[in-house]
Amino acid sequence: MFQIRIHGRGGQGAVTAAEMLSVAAFLEGEHAQAFPSFGSERTGAPVVSFCRIDDKEIRRREPILEPDALIVQDPTLFKVVDVCQGLKANGYLLVNSNRSLADLHLAAVAARLPAGHALTVPASELALKHIGRPLPNAVLLGAFAALTGIVHLKSVVAAIRDTFPPKIAEANVAAATAAHDAIAQSPAAVA
Amino acid sequence: MNEPARTLDPTQKLHFYQKGTFTVGNRLVSEQERAVQASIDRSNALTCGHRACQGCGEALGARYAIDAAMRETNGQLIAVNATGCLEVFTTPYPETSWQTPWLHSLFGNAAAVAAGVAAAMRVKGRRDVRVIAQGGDGGTTDIGFGCLSGMFERNDDVLYICYDNEAYMNTGVQRSSATPPAARTATTPAMGPEPGNVFGTGKSVPKIAVAHGIPYVATATVADLHDLERKVVKAMRIHGARYIHIHVPCPLGWGSASNDTIRLARLAVECGLFPVFEAEHGLVTGSRKIRRQVPVDDYLKPQKRFAHLFGSEQGNKRLAMVQAIADRNIVEYRLLDHDGDV
Amino acid sequence: MLKQIEGSRAMAEAIGLCRPEVICAYPITPQTHIVEGLGEMVRTGDIKNCEFINVESEFAALSVSIGASAAGARAYTATASQGLLFMAEAVYNASGLGLPIVMTLGNRAIGAPINIWNDHSDAMALCDAGWMQLFAETNQEAADLHIQAFRLAEELSMPVMVCVDGFILTHAVERIDIPTQADVDAYLPPYEPVQVLDPKDPISIGAMVGPDAFTEVRYLQHYKQTLALRLIPEYAAEFKARFGRDSGGLLRSYRVEDAELIVVAMGSVNGTIKDTIDEMRADGLPVGLVTLVAFRPFPTEALRAQLVRARDVVVIEKSLAVGMGGPLANNVDLALRNVAGAPHVHSVIAGLGGRPITCASLHRVLRRALVQPWEGAHFLDLNEEIVAKELHHVRKVRRSGPTAENLLRRLGQAAEQSAVLGASR
């Protein structure tokens, strides 16, 4: 079972991201379970969403305490929340930022992970470019596909199209594809 | 060469039998001009054997209203009833006095239940079957008020009829928001510096109903059967939320003689304390004029619940306050403006 | 058809397939997404010949349903928590009048302190109101139970509450098989009321019944629920035959053969418990599980048959009868009353107000049950330290202020941390 925890702020689409990820997995014949950190958070507040992916029925309903991957939609969260809590030793860390992990003071965390398991991607920037609004969630899924290979880009693209109305969907697809391709070509480039 | 005889006042249509213009029916009046209650084949929607008190105004008002609605809808009628006197005295197991399909759910939800019945009729394509919800003043102006307002606001196809006897009679005469000022009830005893119900409290649900802008709102009384039936018939010809508020004296709760029920209802109108009016889509369209104005004393005196108002200086002051209320109604609803409408 | 959708959406689609005729909607988290979905389907025409009514309160929601049902329409509504309490009077009325209304209950705690998260306090508060109560373990079952619920309700002319864990199920997106209209139509016949308001055959429904007949009326209600004990498994079997899934029934057992300790639980927590049991079995521990689907009627016989073979029974429930303990545990006790050599019943109160029930915590409490079982109720993951502080404080200061707020203050930063992690939600 592969467990992803997504950190973001209300309005950044963390919950939608988890759901799209589960749809992508579903489209690949996997069992997937996506659920939010239930609460009454409003825009801007720190939020968390979860996604489990497995090849058999997923029965457990506890929050993800020991994620295999973390997707962080807003690096400022590191200051307020223990984002990396429970991250497995061989886990993945994907952060939305134009800056490097070092600049984000995440070098130490990255060092504890296998090489190439941690990276930043300018998702908001790509989103602005392709979508016109800094919505990083779909973009990060493209990057996630490239980083982990848990799901394929085409599934992510399908999930995006399944979620958004055509116009917005295509913009997101473009952004996600760009992020994916950038990483797929040279992980180092973004690291 | 001979001077012509005095020409008749047009209001005195000669075909209308002079004796008994205001009676229920008449051997010389055409069927149309008789009240449904004059008809041998009236439906008696509320039939004999019910357990209402002697001279119960509510039993009267309910039969008047439902019979009229039954005729207008050719019997395609379903009635929903709030908890209260009417429900208790008509349907104690194993006997019911109702001849129509009838449903009692709770004290406070008659309007909502009726809305549900109406919805069911719509999905079943039975637009011909009409729905009436009915309740006392407690079930309408107090505990059922939320559901009532919701039904109004959604403009559900329901006619809600409130039989207002101005207190919770079923439970032993306690004060409701329809209890008039100064009236003695079990919870507003005639004691202390301000005996009886407190002035400046209570509310006019008919006015609130008007404020919902629903297609039709009317007040009526068991003292004017023709007017009451006309309004019920009019209401049944309209779709959407409708409200009729009927004044029904209660000999038990008012401390009045059982044979005074209709006289008191009449005096309530003639003194101006119970304005009889109609409104459509949020606008008052007319009022029934006072025929022979009387001071409120004439109306209050026969009722023991107001006995404390008589024979004291303080009582006289409070009588004047009650009269002031009547006078305000007379102005607001133009009850003496006979040139006016209706 | 397989879909990866939110539980609420799945339930809405299943309910739509049941051809409801009157739907009453009033928003209350976490049930809201269901009626939103239904409203959309009525607007788009996916649900035909249906009145969708936005009411002004839960009291009205059920009242409108009562009227619709009495007039012969298939009526549905949904609520949760405070909403259920606000309609409590109508809840009793619907069952008393024998109206086959189906209502989804998005299980949620009841305030004060106000809390929007999941537990079973609401269902337990009205478990004896004369409605049947079926608890869903998964969203698949949640969807399927509604289809069975209409069949059951209309057969017995008695309302059914489908209890679904708020958020945990209602807001979870997962793989769900949505049946076809043809299959549902074949399984669920059109509503034929045993009594209906109809000018053609007028009757008075809702008479005042005195001491001379009230007992009989109640007895007959009770008798109907005993009939349900036979019908519920029948309909579940029929459902499996047509849809190929195990959904519903009175209860399900999991690895109870040779189990010395059997866990009893209701709702979505069963999945987490199953994972835990697998891990314990892997360690050779003789643990099994009985998942209760039907809480009302309470399947006394069936449950006893499952439990007698065990040495200990641990009842894990998301509700607390303050001053008494776990209501479910109490009911399980009754099932074993007067049984020679009956297993000991141990109560665990867990997941109140949305606190997550983790495999880790379950391991701890179940392993302890094997070696040193306890009497009375055990409160899973109770923060002893904070409670102790508050009790101490209360003893010292008479006007010690509101407990809930005090506790939150003491939790301080930790509370915020775990809150963000969803660990205390």
Add this chain to the structure above:
Amino acid sequence: MEHPFAITLDVGSSLANQTGSWRTSRPVYVDRLPPCNNACPAGENIQSWLYHAESGDYETAWRTLTADNPLPAVMGRVCYHPCETACNRAQIDEAVGINSVERFLGDTAIRHGWRFAPPAAESGKRVLVVGAGPSGLSAAYHLRRMGHAVEIHEAGPFAGGMMRFGIPKYRLPREVLDAEVQRILDLGVVLKLNAKVDRIVERMQAGRFDAAFLAVGAHIGKRAYIPAGSAAKVLDAVALLRSMEGEEKPLLGRRVVVYGGGNTAIDAARTAKRLGATEAIIVYRRTRDRMPAHDFEVEEALAEGIMMKWLSTIKRVDEGALTVEKMQLDDKGFPQPTGEFETLAADSLVLALGQDVDLSLLDGVPGLAIKDGTVQVGPNMMTGYTGIFAGGDMVPSERTVTVAVGHGKKAARHIDAWLRGAVYAPAEKHELASIDKLNAWYYADAPKTVRPMLEVARRQSTFEEVQGGLDETNALYEARRCLSCGNCFECDNCYGICPDNAVIKLGPGKRFAFNYDYCKGCGLCAQECPCGAIAMVAEEI
């Protein structure tokens, strides 16, 4: 359909619960005596004939009316209608115009030529009626309808008595009178004119009459002694009015003074005016409010220009003038002389001081009692002489046409009973339906219809009828103003307002019945009955 136990019930099942047992007093339907009937001197069943008139059935109305009074067209003109004075409606707005409806029915009957039904069987008895005035005609009519052979012996040249010789044309057109008299004669009543009876007993024996009814009226004008000059022209009102029926009209001159305060004085003055007098003055010794004449007649006279001189007595008459003494009322209201005199120009003086009865026909009849110039009769209208009855102005009573007609009817009933060797016992009278028994609310406000009046100019110069009648619309309207005091008119109130549906409607004309199985005795029906036709009586407990 099998219903769920107890909570669902079959309609109408409450009929099993007979709430009549709650009752402590029960309503009963009653008939009370309407004030109009009670007040009618002719004993007409006014409400009953109005009831038929209301529904437009004028013939039945007329037949009901004439069962008691054969002269509706006359009554509708000359009756002073005490019924309207008694009418309860007067206390609500205005009395019902009973008199005008009566006239309408009378005129309608004449127009349609309706006739009386002949007697069912002949009794073989013969009755002599002396005098063809209202009383005699009435008696003859009733006796004939009872099957007796009746002969009227009239001294004068025409039938009608005071109706012809006392009441001027402008109040009672003669063709109307003739029509109603003829209708009576058509029943087979024999009328002998110019057949003055001087010896009644002999006349009876001669004609083999089994009984006699005397109604010769009072035709002798009272004279008062007034010193008069040789050329003074003085005559009495009765003579004046009688002469109006003759060929040449009396010559009264331009200025006529009438002395007296009764209706006859008014009639005389108005007649004088019509005969061309420029001045017609009524001299009366008291004041207007003490005048015996009916006020509406005084009003009509004043409207026609008749002058009134109150508080005056005539002391002397000379040619062209008379001397008048002013009077003043003492504390008892009697006029006392003041000694002040004045002269009044007058070409003639008409005395209207009342009339006396010519009793000559009774001379030598044994056992009769005569008092104040009138014959005394018993409660059965029989004089002291067995078989001889009397009525009208010649017996002590108010002297009006209606009273006379009533006497005729009453006498006829007693004579009929006496002829059969029985005693007539009038039916028990119901309790009076006084206004307090009514619930006036239910009656529409409907003011009385005013009968058209001939304009003054023509009234002063001609003898055309002054008061017109109602057309059908007005008559119907007027009839429908009747409150039906004390008698159910099927307004359906009791049926409609019973909270327990305990009143059974029996259908048109059949009224209602109470269903005592369910009547709780609340009394609403009695309270809300407009006409007071329901009474509450205590249950035996």
